[in-house]
Amino acid sequence: MHSQTLQCALQDLDHAYINCFQGRAEPPNFRKKFLDDSFRFPQGFKVDGSRVYLPKIGWVWSWKSRDIEGTIKNVTVSRRGEHWYVSFQTEMDVPQPLHPATAAVGIDLGVVCFAARSDGQLIEPLDSFRKHEERLANEQRKLSIKVKFSNNWIKQKRVVNRIHQKIANCRHHFLHQHSTEISKNHAVVVVEDLKVKNMSRSASGTLEAPGKNVAQKSGLNKAILDQGWGMFRTFLEYKQVWRGGETIAVAPHYTSQKCAECGHVSRENRPSQALFSCVACGHTDHADVNAARNILAAGLVERLNACGPSGLQESQVL
Numbered sequence: 001m002h003s004q005t006l007q008c009a010l011q012d013l014d015h016a017y018i019n020c021f022q023g024r025a026e027p028p029n030f031r032k033k034f035l036d037d038s039f040r041f042p043q044g045f046k047v048d049g050s051r052v053y054l055p056k057i058g059w060v061w062s063w064k065s066r067d068i069e070g071t072i073k074n075v076t077v078s079r080r081g082e083h084w085y086v087s088f089q090t091e092m093d094v095p096q097p098l099h100p101a102t103a104a105v106g107i108d109l110g111v112v113c114f115a116a117r118s119d120g121q122l123i124e125p126l127d128s129f130r131k132h133e134e135r136l137a138n139e140q141r142k143l144s145i146k147v148k149f150s151n152n153w154i155k156q157k158r159v160v161n162r163i164h165q166k167i168a169n170c171r172h173h174f175l176h177q178h179s180t181e182i183s184k185n186h187a188v189v190v191v192e193d194l195k196v197k198n199m200s201r202s203a204s205g206t207l208e209a210p211g212k213n214v215a216q217k218s219g220l221n222k223a224i225l226d227q228g229w230g231m232f233r234t235f236l237e238y239k240q241v242w243r244g245g246e247t248i249a250v251a252p253h254y255t256s257q258k259c260a261e262c263g264h265v266s267r268e269n270r271p272s273q274a275l276f277s278c279v280a281c282g283h284t285d286h287a288d289v290n291a292a293r294n295i296l297a298a299g300l301v302e303r304l305n306a307c308g309p310s311g312l313q314e315s316q317v318l
Contacts, residue, residue: 001039002055008040038078045075052086062086081165082158097244104188106296108255108288109232111223112273115178116288118296123178128170129226136163171228179235183243189236190299193249200224248299259283260293 019025046053050064054077070092078085106118114125139160146153182189200221205211237247256276258265264280271277276287285293 002041002044004042004044004055005039008042036078038076040074040076042074045072047072047088060086081161097242099187099240099244101185101187101245103186104190104296104300105182105186106190106292106294106299107182107192108292108295109192109194109227109229110288111220111227113288114227115232116286116292117182118289118292120286120289122286122288125227126170126174127223127226128167128174129222131170132163132167136160136167139163171226171231175228175232175235179232179239183236183239183245187245188248188299188303189240189245190248190250190296191233191236192252192255192295194229194252196224196230246303248303250295250298250302252295255291255294255298256287258294260285260290260297 013028016025016028020027041055044055047068048059050062051059052062052075053059054075068088068090070090073089073091076087076089078087108116110116111125113122115123117123139156143153143156143160146156202214202221203211203217204214211217233247233249239245240247254265257267257269259269259276259278259281261283262278262281264278266279268279269276270287272287274287275284276290277284
């Protein structure tokens, strides 16, 4: 192993402890074999078309997915499933982008409907894990009856890993598709500041105080984690930065109970999962679309307060 690769691992460990001590992350865990396999070369590498020279490894052929722009600063080799990937971190001057669109949109994320937009468009969920759940369970049962680390166990482990990788690839493709479409057509995107970790916390409780409706909560947690809300927000944020747009996160409190027309807040405003009917003014709409309109309004108010009178006016983006 190249000495600077080992030094990079120590630098990553140092950054992990700094983030932990400053309250930005959890304490680092001990490394596990075959989990997040990767190593980095800060220098000594060469690139020749589709070939990459890695110190102490030699020339390696790769499939080039995109052209490399800028000056290469380091090379990272990583493994996902059965495949190895090489990525290049580059440095280049990028002018300040100006987003071509002038519209804004609010997005309400959910389980029954993955995303409802304030313009009325609904995005149905993909549920990639649920579609492959039965097959995954069958293959995991086969794995459980094999002798651990035997040849047959290794073969079956690869089958299970391929299913997990397919689930992840389907989810990533779905989130990239919709985040790119939203980012291209909207200069301002307002989303809910959801605490997914808290929302998907187990309800099992303890032996002294057991939880209630544990099975129902477990199914809800599985559905929440299957959506990838946090990843979707991350995609939106960096794509908006690339295009010169903005992503605003607002508190989700009472967005589903508030009327987007008159502002009346009441539990009775939502008689069912999909219907919103205001008991004060009689306004009716899809419940998630109404919530998305409230999210958009809250985001524009927050932006206007932050930017002052020179900020983007609501009439310009609705």
